[in-house]
Amino acid sequence: MNRTELVKEIRAKASYLCIGLDPDLNRLPHHLLEHENPIFEFNKQIIDATHDLCVAYKPNIAFYESLGVQGWIALQKTLDYIPETHFTIADAKRGDIGNTSKRYASTFFEQMSFDSITVAPYMGIDSVQPFLEFDKKWVILLGLTSNKGSQDFQFLQADGKPLYEHVFRTATTWGSPENLMFVVGATHPEQVQKIRTIIPDHFLLVPGIGAQGGDLAAVSRYGMNKDCGLLVNSSRGIIYAGEGEDFAAHARAAALAVQQQMAALLDKYI
Amino acid sequence: MNRTELVKEIRAKASYLCIGLDPDLNRLPHHLLEHENPIFEFNKQIIDATHDLCVAYKPNIAFYESLGVQGWIALQKTLDYIPETHFTIADAKRGDIGNTSKRYASTFFEQMSFDSITVAPYMGIDSVQPFLEFDKKWVILLGLTSNKGSQDFQFLQADGKPLYEHVFRTATTWGSPENLMFVVGATHPEQVQKIRTIIPDHFLLVPGIGAQGGDLAAVSRYGMNKDCGLLVNSSRGIIYAGEGEDFAAHARAAALAVQQQMAALLDKYI
Secondary structure, eight states, X not given: OOHHHHHHHHHHHTOOEEEEEOOOGGGSOGGGGGSSSHHHHHHHHHHHHHTTTOSEEEEBHHHHHTTHHHHHHHHHHHHHHSOTTSEEEEEEEEOOSHHHHHHHHIIIIIIXXXXXXXXXXXXXXXXXXXXXXXXXXXXXXXXXXXSTTHHHHTTOEETTEEHHHHHHHHHTTTOOTTTEEEEEOTTOHXXXXXXXXXXXXXXXXXXXXXXXXBOHHHHHHHHOBTTBOXXXXXXXXXXXXXXXXXXXXXXXXXXXXXXXXXXXXXXXXX | OOHHHHHHHHHHHTOOEEEEEOOOXXXXXXXXXXXXXXXXXXXXXXXXXXXXTOSEEEEBHHHHHTTTHHHHHHHHHHHHHSOTTSEEEEEEEEOOSHHHHHHHHIIIIIISOOSEEXXXXXXXXXXXXXXXXXXXXXXXXXXXXXXXXXXXXXXXXXXXXXXXXXXXXXXTXXXXXXXXXXXXXXXXXXXXXXXXXXXXXXXXXXXXXXXXXXXXXXXXXXXXXXXXXXXXXXXXXXXXXXXXXTHHHHHHHHHHHHHHHHHHHHHHHO
């Protein structure tokens, strides 16, 4: 999916919601465990209940990988089931020397047909570039993450600027707003305004609202650009909103609440 | 495997060689393609031909993941085949928020029984700590990597020290020389001496000799400590030393040449 198509979807749905599909066998509604593939069945019902409210789905690969072969089958079935109108994100946080990153890129972009993948920046240009060489595919590079450990290295000051700012400035010489986004955690709204002066045009993938406590209104106020420029993710807050047989209806209600807030914010800021 | 056991193996074999099992279907000897599982057959013959010359095997997960379900089966069979005397490294470069890293740790340590996993430091403490909570299991944290892109961020100066030094100093407060190693590329021998003043006791996993051009003698001179403290990896230089039906004999010859050099270096320095 290219940028124009993504922006069109955001406008049509008045939503920049990304739903994290991170299914945990221990948290699935019990009645699903009878299904041949409970993880896929869970995802399918979540997708059925929410696809008109969101523009992206983001499976975190750890949750599938931990289930072995069954998990990879569930991931592929999920990906095949997500409508083509939706932007798909492999939340994999990969990154390795060139010939290995090329291998990861081929896996997620060609074999599994994801639109994008999250990538860690530590190893620099040749660990990222192989992912940027695919038409209509995207790198979503870790910039400023939502977790507590983001304090350990990302805020280290080098030449008067925090490390995460170096990541933005350097990586924008590798890719463009047409194939490169950045992860910026919703738990850092005070930094978002400054970040927008460095990367005004790039899309930001914003995790951390919901279970991690980030603030959607603050992130939207400081982070939105003329094309919206945001994909805001919620995983646990939506997919585990209910626990019983009606879990999908609860997930829809939770997604609808976020989408309505987003519609108002879009009206207000662009 | 704990540290005492690993050091004992190194002394017994006069080797600190780690062999990277990164099988590429396009580079396998043609006659193996007839096998039911060519990747496993390739690894099996490499292991048979080299196990007395090395102390560790390091499958890079990208090469298995890219083959889908067949790849994961080959990985598990390979892992089951590696003798228990050998230290196993999942070269996966993972790292995510706490609940997700916990999931990755369970996958590689409990389900697949790897002794260790490579982890990226960018997301900080809560992305690394879940891997450190397993008995006799190891984190191998990216410190100073062997690739060209290591110049982009790892050498940024913060408070008068390069970023990679901050990673060493901070991470040694999270783990000990009993459960934490660091990746230090053989392409940076001039930094290794300095690194040893910061982390005298930790093991270093050293990629980059062979195809990437690093220098074994220089790295050993500056990097060895009283317990050896090094695992030096070669992947392509060994596993693709030959192309025909006798590929395993060529791999053995290549591994033997490295091991003999290592035996001499161990004699010289410890």
